[in-house]
Amino acid sequence: MQFKRTGATVIGALVIAAGSALLTAAPAGAVGGCxxxxxxLYRxxxxxxxxxxxxxxxxxxxxxxxGLVYPSNGINSYVNNLPVNATLYHSEPxxxxxxxxxxxxxFSSNTGALTPNGYWYRHSEKICTGSAHP
Incomplete structure (x- = not known):
């Protein structure tokens, strides 16, 4: 009887370990189908x-x-798999x-958590990669 309980406990632990391995975070390259x-960029x-x-x-x-500028959705999540940074710009006078x-x-699954209400990501009008500027 003790053997059956020990075997069941070991099997249960292995199932939990295998399941938790599947739930670990994916690298940025695999996020969001990017x-x-x-x-x-995602709305x-x-x-x-x-x-x-x-x-x-x-x-x-x-x-x-x-459809990535205010008042529509803006950028609500993103993944940058490029070898360079990307800069968001807003037009000023x-x-x-x-x-x-x-x-x-x-990468971010919710830009609203990065700045107050995701302001920078919802009010940007251009994005430039690398050393490019508008």
Whole structure:
């Protein structure tokens, strides 16, 4: 009888260990269906509704055409698999103002948790990769 209980305990522990291994965080390259060589921006949290993907390491993109500016959804999650940073910009009367930088290898499932209400990510109008500027 003791043998059966010990065997059941060991099997139970192995099942729990195997299950927890499946729940560990995935590397940025596997997050949200983002290609391992791209920058991906999502209109929803938790990497849902990918609206933008780019592989260029030195270009700027208008976010309005992708539904990623205020008052629409903005950027609510992102994955940056590029080897360079990506900088978010907002238009000011004196020119373009850098709002935030998404580091190479960086990812967030909820930009609202990064800044008050995700302001920088919802009010940016351009994103530039590498050393490009608007």
């Amino acid at each position: 290609d391992p060589s791209k920058l991906c 929803s949290t938790e990497y849902r509704t990918m609206s933008f993907a780019a592989s260029s390491t030195g270009a700027c993109f208008d976010l309005e055409g992708y 004196t020119g373009w103002f850098p709002m935030s930088t998404i580091r190479s290898g960086g």
